Amino acid sequence: MFNTEIRKHIEETSCHGFLMIDTANSRNWGFGSSERLKCDSCSYVSPYYRLYEELETGKRGRKPAKINVGLQTGLMTTPISNTGMRRILAHANIAPPPPNVSAMHRAAGKVSEAMVALNVKDMHDIREKIKQDNRLCRLKDGTKVNVEGDTCYNNPLFNSGGHTPFQGGTIAVTTMSENNTRSKRIVGVHVANKLCMVARPLRNQGIAVDCPNHDGKCTANMSETDVIGNEEKWNEQVARKINTDLNIASFTGDGDSKGHSGVDKAQVQQTVHFKDLRHLGNSLKRAINKAQFNSGMFAGPASKRANFQNRFALSIRARCMSELTRAHKNTKVI
Numbered sequence: 001m002f003n004t005e006i007r008k009h010i011e012e013t014s015c016h017g018f019l020m021i022d023t024a025n026s027r028n029w030g031f032g033s034s035e036r037l038k039c040d041s042c043s044y045v046s047p048y049y050r051l052y053e054e055l056e057t058g059k060r061g062r063k064p065a066k067i068n069v070g071l072q073t074g075l076m077t078t079p080i081s082n083t084g085m086r087r088i089l090a091h092a093n094i095a096p097p098p099p100n101v102s103a104m105h106r107a108a109g110k111v112s113e114a115m116v117a118l119n120v121k122d123m124h125d126i127r128e129k130i131k132q133d134n135r136l137c138r139l140k141d142g143t144k145v146n147v148e149g150d151t152c153y154n155n156p157l158f159n160s161g162g163h164t165p166f167q168g169g170t171i172a173v174t175t176m177s178e179n180n181t182r183s184k185r186i187v188g189v190h191v192a193n194k195l196c197m198v199a200r201p202l203r204n205q206g207i208a209v210d211c212p213n214h215d216g217k218c219t220a221n222m223s224e225t226d227v228i229g230n231e232e233k234w235n236e237q238v239a240r241k242i243n244t245d246l247n248i249a250s251f252t253g254d255g256d257s258k259g260h261s262g263v264d265k266a267q268v269q270q271t272v273h274f275k276d277l278r279h280l281g282n283s284l285k286r287a288i289n290k291a292q293f294n295s296g297m298f299a300g301p302a303s304k305r306a307n308f309q310n311r312f313a314l315s316i317r318a319r320c321m322s323e324l325t326r327a328h329k330n331t332k333v334i
């Protein structure tokens with residue numbers, strides 16, 4: 001930009017003034033910008049130069065800048081929101097003025113669509129790889145896979161704090177990963193989402209809106225009155241996705257029988273059910289904490305007894321877990 005323009009400026013105007021970036025008139029495209037040069041002595045201004053790379057989309061209209069798409073891709077791997085990112089940049093004076101949040105959200109929406117498609121393809125590839133590996137191992141049925149899975153929520157389900165008659169969570173993410181190898185690659189995901197940007201303001205005005213069946217774009221994929229903690233349904237959805245390529249031979253879950261029956265519903269073949277150690281240990285601890293012991297079981301004053309009982313529960317959990325871990329180590333899995 002400078003080399004071309006300095007020569008052009010002297011040739012066209014014979015002026016020996018200095019060229020500088022016309023920052024007052026820069027054109028921003030998210031975090032990318034186009035700049036022009038102006039002369040400090042005469043009225044010479046250069047054409048605009050694009051200082052960012054464009055992404056080829058094959059569509060009509062203005063092309064997205066690589067820097068904006070790259071930023072959104074990076075943000076997806078961190079818990080930082082667009083608002084948070086904008087604040088960081090504004091405080092550090094890195095991109096003055098930072099782009100507005102709605103533009104960043106639009107970019108995020110486009111990037112996340114591509115990210116979802118990429119991940120769906122990736123999980124399919126992993127499932128195909130498992131099938132190939134099974135064949136290499138000369139298994140009788142190459143489509144068998146052992147999986148483990150659980151659902152996590154954005155808020156604890158019991159934590160509605162009396163503000164809402166519904167369960168506290170609004171997003172439930174169910175993940176299942178393969179147990180055939182040590183890398184435990186994720187083979188199926190389902191996200192249940194109640195949050196809808198269209199319905200929320202309308203509901204605040206007292207208008208009844210039924211997600212996801214309303215006009216406009218609905219970001220929710222379930223109704224507000226549906227049970228978010230329905231792990232049976234979520235497990236069934238994920239198991240159906242896995243079943244497009246593989247058959248689930250065994251499912252290790254949190255011990256919730258509903259969750260297991262969800263996996264059973266999704267396929268014809270029988271599934272062996274296992275409980276995972278972490279949830280098993282926790283329920284063991286809870287049971288011991290709740291149990292009524294003989295008054296002579298724990299020595300000392302009554303105020304200390306609850307503490308002793310809790311320590312006893314922790315100790316039993318730790319011992320049982322180590323027994324189980326040892327048993328697994330000593331058993332050769334064929």
Ligand SMILES: [Zn+2]
Binds near residue numbers: 013015018040041044
């Ligand atoms: Zn000049």
Ligand SMILES: [Zn+2]
Binds near residue numbers: 219220
């Ligand atoms: Zn909606």
